[in-house]
Amino acid sequence: MLDGLKNSLGDAIKKIVKSSGIDEELIKELSKDVQRALLQSDVNVRLVLEITKHLEERALNETPPPGLSRKDHIVKILYDELSKLLGNESEFDFKPNKQNKIILLGIQGSGKTTVAAKLAKFLTRQGYKVGVVGADTYRPGALVQLRTMCEKSGVEVYGEENNKDSPSIVKNGLKHYEGEPLDVILIDTAGRHKEEQDLLDEMDRINKVADPDLALLVIDGTIGQQCFNQAEAFHKTIPVGGVIITKLDSSAKGGGALAASAATGAQIMYIGTGERIDDLEKFSPTRFVGRLLGMGDIQAVLDLAKRLEEEGDDVRMKRISSGKMNMEDFLSQLEEVSKMGSLQGILDSMPGLSGMVKGDQVDQMEGRVSKWRYIIQSMTKAEKADPEGLLNSSRIKRIARGSGWPEGEVKELLKNYKNSKSMMKASKGRQMQGTLRKMGLG
């Protein structure tokens, strides 16, 4: 995906890394390389100039934090600026105990029907119960295509073969699902119209009938920066809550498509990366840029920069020790433990603790860490930020379904999380003690 852009950005970074020293000339060269790479990927020229201006200014004027080399600092700045180009991190927060209605919009051939089936499977895997309404009355075969694709993930598709009035199909579909224990209803709409205005008018009518919680605009990534105009046109008719860019696997203009969509202020929520049903990803600007720059190459820089940042102002530890730890912090501590190698190894290396914990107890704890990781990954961002406030029984049920573990295990995790939080507060965040204690070992 986006191989051209990836290769040219990779070459630009290599030049920096291999240089004997950083000077103004090299920074200007980096800026030119980045400009060329982005323009080739069809990123709008104004955006390109803006980002490279920031890149140059920051690279020339900012002093790297102590501990980070000038070269690494420049790589980090490039990473920051590219991430900014792709918008903020955010995701739709599904409300529990209600049918969240999502309407899919987009012009003909953008990949809407495929996205409906992909998203139905994606959300089902996250633990949501999903129903679909097929209201594409223009393209012959759209309903059959949707049913065939959804069948494999066990998702029902409501449709009417002989009804040409899509707003009425949507109305009937919602009625059909009334009272069903569904978390999400996905509504696929038509994209084929003689005039764009006719399409927008129909979307407006469907929007009024459906009263959606989220309107997701599906855009074909191969059109590059023209995504901007398309997103704007739809947004004027229906408030677009999120964008899905498809066909990023087959587009040299993908960078332009992503940047242009982000520039409209709409949030890119998912990307389509192929024709198969599993080729849909949740979109995160920072993760995406990491991949674009070759995560393996820059991960060490990012880790170091993050550590220095945290050590500098101690934000996370302050948060943890003041009892404000969230599920992300908890997970990061669990990951920290698994990164350090086996628990047995850690325990053996700690004076006073070696031999105190039996091997099978350690195995149990290690199993638990990996179980909890799955469970935490099945939570939404909002749930991770505020587990106590948000995790009611229906959300717990969904997370259990999504992670493949029983509800009891989710509750157990929550219990440990809470214990650990209050313990952290009491011990003022002394990390290792906290880690052991919260795993039942301290």
Ligand SMILES: Nc1nc2c(ncn2[C@@H]2O[C@H](COP(=O)(O)OP(=O)(O)OP(=O)(O)O)[C@@H](O)[C@H]2O)c(=O)[nH]1
């Ligand atoms: N390579 C690639 N092809 C895709 C992707 N998403 C969709 N397609 C293909 O794009 C074509 C159009 O997709 P559809 O889902 O039928 O498009 P649509 O928007 O529903 O079209 P209408 O029903 O005419 O409005 C199909 O051949 C899909 O296989 C993707 O992410 N990558």
